[in-house]
Amino acid sequence: MRLILVALLIMSYGFLFSQNTKSYTCSRITQEPVIDGVLDEEVWKTGNWEGDFVQRQPIDNSKPSQETYFKLYYTDNCIYVAIKSMDTQADSIDSRLVRRDKQEGDMVAVHFDSYNDSRTSFSFFVNAAGVKSDVLFSNGGSNEDPNWNPIWWVKTTKDANGWYAEMKIPLSQLRFSKTGNKVWGFEVSRYIFRLQELSLWQPIPQTASGWVFNFGKLYGISDIKPKRIIELAPYVSGGFESFEKEEGNPYADGSNFIHGIGVDGKVGLTNDFILDFTINPDFGQVEADPSQVNLTAFEVYFEEQRPFFVEGGNILDFKITPGNHDAARDNLFYSRRVGRIPQYYPDLRDDEYIDFPIATSILGAMKISGKTKEGFSLGVMESLTKEQKAPIYYQGNEREQIVEPLTNYFVARAQQDINQGNTIIGGAITSTNRFYED
Known part of the structure; x- marks a missing residue:
């Protein structure tokens, strides 16, 4: 069961809800605390803890059943x-050991609108067992990307008085402008599983339209600069698989060696835009798709989990059907078609054997994505997949059959936020070019 916490946070997109906006001032520190879930460092002992949460579920705008407090500090x-x-x-705290991004049990979360555009939230969740989850909200909160997986650290502990979370979030995982003192949208949430209770630091009533644009404000962060990102990750992979040998089939001799070589990279072009590129990528570490039986004429929709396509995916996401039903998955660009299983399967004689590829190789891909402090978003992606051939064996002779042509995929999207993020204008362009041999 996917926890209710994210579902409760997502609300319909609309006009700003008139309310008193809370603010929190964050202070700079020089001595970094140890992330162990034990709040015994001097930095946590000084100053006042912020609290005064308000319940949102199940009883709107009421006092929570339990108290919640937090503190924030920052370094460079x-x-x-x-x-x-x-x-x-405390003996009823629900601590569940689940996989990352599975939101179950008692949880807390911090949400940063570091663009301060009232539309985008970088959200960091952790449950009482220390299992972390992260979600990138966009479009004011109506779109969520649980496949966004930033690098951050968190530890939790529990005692007779409750449970505690200690987080370290690198500024490189957030996006913000270079100039001036920072003013960010900010929210802290808590979910108590046994009571199905959601409480928020900045109250957002159930009747309010929107999520991110109702955040409180975070002040005090200054004299920090976005980190210039330069990453290069070459790889060499190898593997061995064994299977049952099939008599007469030269492609099923009982074993197979798998190998690959390539490189992934990321470069910060400016403070706001990032270039991602990959050459002969290997996504073997990505979680496998769940098995489904499809008896329809339409392809099965799978969530994108490959890191290259996840980064900046919220910008390239251009849904053409409104709502939250299955049809709302209709999108001008579906990235899972890049590198998919070859689509042509040749007719074979009874005594013919084929070594059919399980995926189409991606020769290379490049993507530029980002958003400026003025609210302009841009995403451009170009990728090229290999002409995929399948060898076919027949009575001692072997031939090759093209099962997927050389293909170029392109998508670009630009949009501008106006009216404090309540309205957007923009457009998208997509193209797919397949190159067939004469």
Whole structure:
């Protein structure tokens, strides 16, 4: 079961809800705390803890059943967050060991609108067992990308008074402008599983339209600069698989060696835009898709989990059907078609054998994505997949059959936020070019 926490946070997109906006001032520190979930460092002992949460579910705008407190500090490189989740029934705290991004049990989260565009939130969740989850919200909160996986650290502990979370979030994982003192949208949330209770630091009533544009404000962060990102990750992979040998089939001799070589890279072009590129990528470490039986004439929709396509995916996402139903997945660009299983399967004689590829090789891909502080977003992606051939064996002779042509995929999207992010204008262009031999 995917926890209700994200579902409760997502609300319909509309006009700003009139309310009193809370603010929190973050201070700079020089001594970094140890991320162990034990809030015994001097930095956590000084100053006041922020609290005064308001319940949103199940009873809107009421006092929460349990108290919650938090503190934030920052350095040149990271933001540090401590959250105290007090509980008068500590033995009833729901601590579930689940896989990353599976939101179950008692949870807390911090949400940063570091663009301060009232549309985008970088959200960091952790449950009482220390399992972390991260979601990139866009379009005011109506779109979520759970496949966004930034690098950050968190530890939790529990005692007779409740449970505690200590976070370290690198500033390089957020996006923000270079100039001036920073003013960010900000929210802290807590979910108590046994009570199905969601409480927020900045109250957002159930009747409010939108999510991100109702955040409180985070002040005090200054004299920091976006980190210039330059990453290069070459790889060499190898593997061995064994299977049952098939008599007469030269492609099923009982074993197979797998190898590959390539490189991934990321370059910060400016403070706002990032170039990602990959040559002969290997996505073997990505979680496999769930098995499904498809008896329809339409392809099965799968979530994108490959890192290259996830980065900046919220900008390239251009849904053409409104709503939250299955049809709302209709999109001008579906990245899972890049590198998919070859689509042509030749007719074979009874005594013919084929070594059919399980995927189409991606020769290379490049993507530029980002958003300026003025609210202009741009995403451009170009990729090239290999002409894929399948060898066919027949009575001692072998031939090759093209099962997927050389293909170029292109998508570009630009949009501009206006009216404090309540309205956007923009457009998208896509093209797919397949090159067949004469």
